[in-house]
Amino acid sequence: MSGQQEKPPEQSADGQVPKAVVSRLSLYLRELQRLLRDGHETISSTQLGKMLGFTDAQVRKDLAYFGQFGYPGIGYRCPELVAKIKEILGTNHAWPLAIVGLGNLGRALLGYRGFTHQGFRVAAAFDVDAAKVGRQFEGIPVYHLDQVGEIIPQLQIRLAIIAVPAPAAQKVADAVVSAGVDGILNFAPVTITVPKHVQLEAVDLAIELEQLSFAVVNKLSRGE
Amino acid sequence: MSGQQEKPPEQSADGQVPKAVVSRLSLYLRELQRLLRDGHETISSTQLGKMLGFTDAQVRKDLAYFGQFGYPGIGYRCPELVAKIKEILGTNHAWPLAIVGLGNLGRALLGYRGFTHQGFRVAAAFDVDAAKVGRQFEGIPVYHLDQVGEIIPQLQIRLAIIAVPAPAAQKVADAVVSAGVDGILNFAPVTITVPKHVQLEAVDLAIELEQLSFAVVNKLSRGE
DNA sequence: TAGATTGTTAATCGATTAACAATC
DNA sequence: TAGATTGTTAATCGATTAACAATC
Numbered sequence: 433m434s435g436q437q438e439k440p441p442e443q444s445a446d447g448q449v450p451k452a453v454v455s456r457l458s459l460y461l462r463e464l465q466r467l468l469r470d471g472h473e474t475i476s477s478t479q480l481g482k483m484l485g486f487t488d489a490q491v492r493k494d495l496a497y498f499g500q501f502g503y504p505g506i507g508y509r510c511p512e513l514v515a516k517i518k519e520i521l522g523t524n525h526a527w528p529l530a531i532v533g534l535g536n537l538g539r540a541l542l543g544y545r546g547f548t549h550q551g552f553r554v555a556a557a558f559d560v561d562a563a564k565v566g567r568q569f570e571g572i573p574v575y576h577l578d579q580v581g582e583i584i585p586q587l588q589i590r591l592a593i594i595a596v597p598a599p600a601a602q603k604v605a606d607a608v609v610s611a612g613v614d615g616i617l618n619f620a621p622v623t624i625t626v627p628k629h630v631q632l633e634a635v636d637l638a639i640e641l642e643q644l645s646f647a648v649v650n651k652l653s654r655g656e
Numbered sequence: 657m658s659g660q661q662e663k664p665p666e667q668s669a670d671g672q673v674p675k676a677v678v679s680r681l682s683l684y685l686r687e688l689q690r691l692l693r694d695g696h697e698t699i700s701s702t703q704l705g706k707m708l709g710f711t712d713a714q715v716r717k718d719l720a721y722f723g724q725f726g727y728p729g730i731g732y733r734c735p736e737l738v739a740k741i742k743e744i745l746g747t748n749h750a751w752p753l754a755i756v757g758l759g760n761l762g763r764a765l766l767g768y769r770g771f772t773h774q775g776f777r778v779a780a781a782f783d784v785d786a787a788k789v790g791r792q793f794e795g796i797p798v799y800h801l802d803q804v805g806e807i808i809p810q811l812q813i814r815l816a817i818i819a820v821p822a823p824a825a826q827k828v829a830d831a832v833v834s835a836g837v838d839g840i841l842n843f844a845p846v847t848i849t850v851p852k853h854v855q856l857e858a859v860d861l862a863i864e865l866e867q868l869s870f871a872v873v874n875k876l877s878r879g880e
Numbered sequence: 881t882a883g884a885t886t887g888t889t890a891a892t893c894g895a896t897t898a899a900c901a902a903t904c
Numbered sequence: 905t906a907g908a909t910t911g912t913t914a915a916t917c918g919a920t921t922a923a924c925a926a927t928c
Contacts, residue, residue: 450919454870458863462845476885484847488885489921496887504886505928521866522873529865540764541861546845550862551869591868615868621686621770623708631871633864637765638774639682640857641753642745644815644839645775646678647855649746674895700909712909713897720911728910729904885927892921903910 453494454521459484460491461517468510476507523551530589530613532604533596534559534574537619541593543570555587577607584611591615598622677718678745683708684715685741692734700731747775754813754837756801756828757820758783758793761843765817767794779811801831808835815839822846 463483467475477491495501495508498520502508518524529552531542541547542554557574559565565576575583584592592608594601594616601620608616615631618624621639626632687707691699701715719725719732722744726732742748753776755766765771766778781798783789789800799807808816816832818825818840825844832840839855842848845863850856 449874451867452919454867455863457870458860458866459847461866462860462863463847466846478885487921489923490919492885492887493920500887502886503928504926505884507885520870522869523866527865527869536764536767540760543760544861546860546862547865550866552862552865590872591865615872617864617868622690623683623687628877629875631868631876633868633871635859635861635864636682636686636770637768637859638770638776639679639686640841640859641751641771641776641815642682642685642747642774643675643678644841644855644857645746645751646681646744647857648814648839650673651853652855653852676895702909711897713899714895716909716911717896724911726910727904728902729908731909883928887926888924890921890923892919894919895917897914897916899914900912901910902912904908 449497453497456484456486456490456494457517457521460494461514461521464510464514464517468514472510474503474507474509475513477502480508518551521551526551526553527591528553528555528587528589530554530556530558530580530584530587530592530608531572532558532577532580532592532594532608533600533620534561534564534569535595535597538593538595539569541595541619542572552591555589556583558583577604580607580611584608584613589613591617593617593619594624595619673721677721680708680710680714680718681741681745684718685738685745688734688738688741692738696734698727698731698733699737701726704732742775745775750775750777751815752777752779752811752813754778754780754782754804754808754811754816754832755796756782756804756816756818756832757824758785758788758798759819759821762817762819763793765819765843766796776815779813780807782807801828804831804835808832808837813837815841817841817843818848819843 460480463480478488481488481491501513501516529547531538531554534542534557542557547554554572557569557572558577558580559574560577564574567574590613592613594604596604598620601618601622602624605616605624605626609626609630613630616626618632618634621636684704687704702712705712705715725737725740755762755778758766758781766781771778778796781793781796782801782804783798784801788798791798814837816837818828820828822844825842825846826848829840829848829850833850833854837854840850842856842858845860
């Protein structure tokens, strides 16, 4: 694209990439993978944006944070862009995951096929229930929570999913952080705190419904 | 607070409330409910903000979209603010929900205690599997998907949770919309489209992990 | 070449923060 | 009264969109 390569095109963007951009990147990836399955070779920013409700300018700007992936007059090549986005997100190699808490939600996550398809692999599960420890669920071994310090480094697990009841969540977070994880996805409906070097993402299912409730009672009209 | 009431203080905010504000409102509610359980009477915007990593100004501004709930020199009264936020979110009365799709995730959601505690109640479940239809899970009756048109109006269900495989999600959405639901929470990892008068919220579990993966590989330092 | 589409700059829009008079 | 804290305005910051030269 630009004649000679001068400065390496923003190798891995360092902290100035808005979170919303990364979030849309995941959506682009999902659509692109579907397009790829459907046999599409290329796609324009206008088409991709329309599928997701974004402007063409936004699609191009988002991608431009990470380099020049498009071809003027053509668009983006689907296979190439899929590979690029996976590389940016860090999901080009499968991450081993730990799941802590094997209640209804934890077991559902443990068997969730979507993870496997997107570059994640549940490597270990933890609980405190003696009836579960030592067994396997969906082929995944269940360890006692006390074993996180041993198992997590051993399996080189860097990401943990917390699916325990709210009152236990902070203690579990402390334990997995001590064990060396770098990122936590928290499903417990409580605010937890972790050291700054640890990444934290939270999903609260009741909150998602509250957003919906608000939108419905206020009859918000979406789009324009 | 302000001497004589002049214009009714922004009754129910109409469309100009940013989505991010509503999202934080849910977080405030969750913290306030915890504070209430712990016996706190009042809380200042500074304290509440600190708990969630927001500025005091943001807390006050967010709440001010909906009225004047605070007391200068005192702060906010926890029980009062909890009631107000529930009213704003529309969760002061329990919404009956439908869950479509009783795979691992659907069944986990069906038994999720968090919903009950936040003003939601699963009233019906739907699936296409003859082995599930007619039974009950967690005390909730399971109907065939073909019965949505009949059951949803009958139980006055306005919100539906979609937890079916991606290829089925759009058809299910169409069906529940025809049945009259006003809002959909979609867990299928695919973009679905609905008429503008229907509210749509999406949770993609793999995308949440991708956000985490990006943050970890780019060693983002959170906060300042 | 003509048509399509990118990457990027500048303009616009919106959201967050700082500051402070009003209030308890 | 002095101290604390709100609600709100103005200033700042950041993100989205429009526009267009460059490119295939």
